[in-house]
Amino acid sequence: MNSNYEIVVGLEVHAELSTKTKIFCGCKNEFGAEVNTNVCPVCMGLPGTLPVLNEQVVEYAIKMGHALNCHINSVTKQDRKNYFYPDLPKSYQISQFDIPLCENGYLDVLVGDEVKRIGVTRIHIEEDAGKLIHDADLGGTLADYNRCGVPLIEIVSEPDIRSADEAKAYLDTIHTTLLYLGISDAKMQEGSVRCDVNVSVRPKGSTEFGTRVEMKNVNSFSAAHRAITYEANRQIDVLSHGGKVEQETRKWDDVKGRSVVLRSKEDAQDYRYFPDPDLLTFVVPQEKIDRLKARLPELPVAKTMRYMSRYGLSKADSELLALDKNVAEFFEKCVGSGKCSAKNVSNWILGDVFKILNERRCSINDLALTAENLSEMISLIEKKTISNAAGKTVFEVIVDADKDPNEIVKEKGLAQVSDTGALAAIVEKVLANNEKAVNDYKSGKTNVIGFLVGQCMKESRGQGNPSILKEMVVAAIDNK
Amino acid sequence: MGKLYSLSAAQMKDLLNKKEVTSVEITKSVIDRIEKTDKEIQAYISYNFDEALKQAAAVDEKIAKGEKLADMAGIPVAVKDNMCTKNLRTTCASKMLGNFVPPYNATVVEKLLDEGAVIIGKTTMDEFAMGSSGENSAFQVARNPWDTSRVPGGSSSGSAATVAASQVPVALGSDTGGSIRQPACLCGIVGMKPTYGSVSRYGLVAFGSSLDQIGPMARCVDDTAMLFKSICGRDMRDATSKDYTYKPYGDSVKGIKLGIPKQYFGDGISAVVKEKVYRAVEVLKAQGAEVVEVSLPSTDYALSAYYIISSAEASSNLGRFDGVKYGYTGSKRGSLDELYESSRSEGFGDEVKRRIMLGTYVLSSGFYDAYYKKAKILQKNIAKEFDDAFKLCDAIITPINPTTAFKIGEKSDDPLAMYAGDICTVTLNIAGLPGISIPCGFSAEDNMPIGFQAIGKKFTEDKLFTIAKCYENAVGGFAVKEF
Numbered sequence: 001m002n003s004n005y006e007i008v009v010g011l012e013v014h015a016e017l018s019t020k021t022k023i024f025c026g027c028k029n030e031f032g033a034e035v036n037t038n039v040c041p042v043c044m045g046l047p048g049t050l051p052v053l054n055e056q057v058v059e060y061a062i063k064m065g066h067a068l069n070c071h072i073n074s075v076t077k078q079d080r081k082n083y084f085y086p087d088l089p090k091s092y093q094i095s096q097f098d099i100p101l102c103e104n105g106y107l108d109v110l111v112g113d114e115v116k117r118i119g120v121t122r123i124h125i126e127e128d129a130g131k132l133i134h135d136a137d138l139g140g141t142l143a144d145y146n147r148c149g150v151p152l153i154e155i156v157s158e159p160d161i162r163s164a165d166e167a168k169a170y171l172d173t174i175h176t177t178l179l180y181l182g183i184s185d186a187k188m189q190e191g192s193v194r195c196d197v198n199v200s201v202r203p204k205g206s207t208e209f210g211t212r213v214e215m216k217n218v219n220s221f222s223a224a225h226r227a228i229t230y231e232a233n234r235q236i237d238v239l240s241h242g243g244k245v246e247q248e249t250r251k252w253d254d255v256k257g258r259s260v261v262l263r264s265k266e267d268a269q270d271y272r273y274f275p276d277p278d279l280l281t282f283v284v285p286q287e288k289i290d291r292l293k294a295r296l297p298e299l300p301v302a303k304t305m306r307y308m309s310r311y312g313l314s315k316a317d318s319e320l321l322a323l324d325k326n327v328a329e330f331f332e333k334c335v336g337s338g339k340c341s342a343k344n345v346s347n348w349i350l351g352d353v354f355k356i357l358n359e360r361r362c363s364i365n366d367l368a369l370t371a372e373n374l375s376e377m378i379s380l381i382e383k384k385t386i387s388n389a390a391g392k393t394v395f396e397v398i399v400d401a402d403k404d405p406n407e408i409v410k411e412k413g414l415a416q417v418s419d420t421g422a423l424a425a426i427v428e429k430v431l432a433n434n435e436k437a438v439n440d441y442k443s444g445k446t447n448v449i450g451f452l453v454g455q456c457m458k459e460s461r462g463q464g465n466p467s468i469l470k471e472m473v474v475a476a477i478d479n480k
Numbered sequence: 481m482g483k484l485y486s487l488s489a490a491q492m493k494d495l496l497n498k499k500e501v502t503s504v505e506i507t508k509s510v511i512d513r514i515e516k517t518d519k520e521i522q523a524y525i526s527y528n529f530d531e532a533l534k535q536a537a538a539v540d541e542k543i544a545k546g547e548k549l550a551d552m553a554g555i556p557v558a559v560k561d562n563m564c565t566k567n568l569r570t571t572c573a574s575k576m577l578g579n580f581v582p583p584y585n586a587t588v589v590e591k592l593l594d595e596g597a598v599i600i601g602k603t604t605m606d607e608f609a610m611g612s613s614g615e616n617s618a619f620q621v622a623r624n625p626w627d628t629s630r631v632p633g634g635s636s637s638g639s640a641a642t643v644a645a646s647q648v649p650v651a652l653g654s655d656t657g658g659s660i661r662q663p664a665c666l667c668g669i670v671g672m673k674p675t676y677g678s679v680s681r682y683g684l685v686a687f688g689s690s691l692d693q694i695g696p697m698a699r700c701v702d703d704t705a706m707l708f709k710s711i712c713g714r715d716m717r718d719a720t721s722k723d724y725t726y727k728p729y730g731d732s733v734k735g736i737k738l739g740i741p742k743q744y745f746g747d748g749i750s751a752v753v754k755e756k757v758y759r760a761v762e763v764l765k766a767q768g769a770e771v772v773e774v775s776l777p778s779t780d781y782a783l784s785a786y787y788i789i790s791s792a793e794a795s796s797n798l799g800r801f802d803g804v805k806y807g808y809t810g811s812k813r814g815s816l817d818e819l820y821e822s823s824r825s826e827g828f829g830d831e832v833k834r835r836i837m838l839g840t841y842v843l844s845s846g847f848y849d850a851y852y853k854k855a856k857i858l859q860k861n862i863a864k865e866f867d868d869a870f871k872l873c874d875a876i877i878t879p880i881n882p883t884t885a886f887k888i889g890e891k892s893d894d895p896l897a898m899y900a901g902d903i904c905t906v907t908l909n910i911a912g913l914p915g916i917s918i919p920c921g922f923s924a925e926d927n928m929p930i931g932f933q934a935i936g937k938k939f940t941e942d943k944l945f946t947i948a949k950c951y952e953n954a955v956g957g958f959a960v961k962e963f
Binding site: 041044045046047048049050051052053080082084086089090091092143270272273274277278279280 | 562563564570572577580582583584586681682683684685686688689690716717718719720792793795796799800801802804805806816820840843844845848852
């Protein structure tokens with residue numbers, strides 16, 4: 001990247017909301033039904049049908065508005081965006097034009113070790129269109145209208161993003177926020193989150209924006225990173241060779257790793273926006289807006305910061321714990337039990353628990369593992385009632401069964417023996433059987449102590465307290 | 481019982497309740513009448529006779545069991561062909577929808593069927609309800625029963641003609657800028673455009689969504705009110721519909737203040753029409769009404785505002801007819817643009833295309849502020865002026881159409897002259913107010929009917945029915961065309 005230039009990026013994220021029904025009709029809001037079965041006269045836009053706004057859509061959008069620190073417009077309206085395309089059965093999309101539901105917000109994201117604040121211009125509600133399936137065998141292009149009327153929010157950022165990394169961090173944070181709020185499945189592979197990328201470059205130090213290029217067909221966040229990098233380099237290349245960047249819309253091809261022109265500024269569509277006469281101005285009572293704000297959960301970035309400052313965890317560990325709302329809740333429950341240290345809980349979750357989740361490709365809530373059992377087990381290790389090794393044995397049980405770790409320790413005889421009387425015979429026996437090692441130690445090779453303690457542990461079938469055994473071995477040799 | 485078809489809906493209801501006739505007998509009489517006269521009147525695009533007889537038989541069964549009947553049970557009704565009827569072709573009199581069979585019923589149709597009404601057929605109209613003569617139908621031009629060389633008015637041309645020709649007692653029309661009141665006026669029947677929001681628009685193929693309203697047409701006031709009663713009220717499927725409860729009406733205008741706006745009696749209105757309307761006011765005055773002068777100064781701008789708003793909405797509403805999903809598919813299908821272009825060029829008639837172009841123009845960027853936005857401001861002014869006028873009176877009396885019905889073909893080459901005829905009716909749609917068209921005699925020049933309009937405050941349909949009923953009684957009922 002030519003360091004004489006600065007990248008300026010703005011992002012438009014479309015997220016499908018996971019409401020029970022579609023935005024303007026009673027059809028289920030579901031992905032994956034047989035083509036053209038999850039439709040009705042309303043979402044098919046048949047002549048004479050009328051839309052009726054689903055209130056849940058408004059609530060979900062307001063939640064996102066609060067999460068992104070927006071002003072919520074209590075009086076707003078819906079507008080028609082008119083254009084012809086076969087996936088749009090009414091020939092207009094019901095969206096919001098000049099009065100979005102939410103506006104003037106921001107999102108703090110972590111980029112490296114720094115917090116970067118990115119402005120959010122607006123969030124508005126709209127309906128999704130259908131899907132075209134291009135298939136020569138089936139006679140060309142076919143239309144599936146199942147997706148028509150699926151509720152969307154469009155989140156438009158300010159051009160505050162200055163690198164592909166910042167863009168990626170912003171998108172990741174939007175993604176986790178949607179999941180935290182429980183308002184979207186946010187599944188990229190099902191197309192429930194999509195983004196358009198606006199990129200321009202300018203000479204470093206310049207306060208004016210360069211000519212903006214919009215990139216469509218960016219289907220994943222990592223693709224957004226690649227698309228931005230590619231496009232910024234392309235523009236810098238044009239400018240540094242004395243050329244001029246054209247205002248245009250380009251299509252990103254992630255497989256080929258390049259973009260092509262989709263349409264130029266002259267072909268820009270006139271959407272003839274006007275207020276939808278079928279949907280009156282709608283008013284969200286301030287009381288409801290406030291109530292939704294009060295119920296807002298702590299969001300991932302705030303959680304990450306809190307885990308770092310309050311529990312002294314690293315940024316990487318804190319982010320990993322905060323990433324999944326369920327994991328974060330589990331972590332906080334363990335820590336909240338007051339039985340064990342946050343650091344140890346974090347290590348167990350990010351280690352053994354995550355290993356299981358990865359193996360089984362499941363969520364932490366799918367496991368029988370409870371926060372009570374895990375924190376009890378960790379506390380047994382911390383209290384030295386059991387060894388770390390015995391802890392793993394207990395863990396194997398409690399992952400799949402809600403069982404008191406104390407019971408397991410008793411049943412399996414896993415308790416550590418710290419009673420010197422009971423351990424004395426074991427020490428005596430091990431020293432007697434390993435004369436060479438004892439002599440090595442005496443001659444100054446003190447590192448054999450580990451071997452001797454290990455032998456004692458083996459003899460105690462893992463139940464001896466290793467640090468007590470170590471003290472006893474040292475004392476016994478010294479006394480000889 | 482030879483002329484069952486010519487009875488009013490109220491009379492039919494009475495005979496059914498007394499078990500003196502069956503609904504099947506009434507329905508057969510109506511079918512017979514239509515078969516004998518519709519070659520000349522040409523009111524229907526689709527007949528629904530087989531289904532109608534079944535609906536009638538079902539009502540007769542209920543009567544035999546002694547079940548209590550709803551108002552419209554067993555009564556034949558004609559429905560304008562822009563209201564969706566399940567499994568029955570709904571064309572909007574357009575080639576574009578010539579083969580469109582809706583999979584669902586409009587709410588008004590559903591309500592009528594629930595009451596046991598007999599849907600006799602679908603009436604012709606101006607294509608997509610755009611027109612004031614019925615001549616813009618892609619299929620047939622309905623005739624005015626009083627003189628079949630003349631238009632019945634429009635756009636609810638078929639509904640007005642079938643009622644006036646005593647083919648059916650009642651019909652549903654729709655009114656975006658006068659499309660119920662004007663043909664009712666030209667055919668000498670009663671027609672009402674209810675308050676915007678009092679009748680569900682769900683299933684009415686949209687023209688100007690913020691102006692469209694379904695309403696009743698009949699040969700007498702009682703029938704008009706009875707049909708209105710069965711279709712009005714809130715519909716959860718129409719966000720613009722309002723909680724509305726039908727209120728009974730009286731027959732006395734004693735103490736009612738009638739406002740006369742001078743702007744509605746200007747040079748554009750023919751002398752004979754003015755004279756008949758003034759005479760109607762005198763009749764009401766004699767019945768105890770008070771008369772005051774009111775002023776509606778923005779009336780001159782109403783036509784422009786109306787044609788901008790209705791065309792803008794139409795250009796968007798009619799976008800869905802693109803040849804892809806249903807309806808007419810154009811002859812050129814090489815590319816998507818060709819498909820769109822040929823479907824819409826071949827599927828729509830001239831008037832519809834004119835409105836789509838006008839509407840697209842006024843919404844396009846750079847012109848939006850100059851046209852659409854200004855029209856919306858005018859809309860507010862017009863509504864405000866009505867509010868002010870209603871501080872002085874309970875209802876406003878005006879003419880409806882500047883002239884009597886003209887000859888078929890007389891104005892078809894002059895769309896602007898056709899638009900100008902809407903001057904007295906469009907203001908109500910712009911302000912969302914109810915208005916009723918009441919017959920008030922015949923022109924001595926051509927023997928064609930003339931009507932006057934009573935305009936009310938929002939949701940005062942009962943007052944308008946009271947005025948109409950009082951007038952009807954005072955003049956001894958309305959003339960019916962023997963035919």
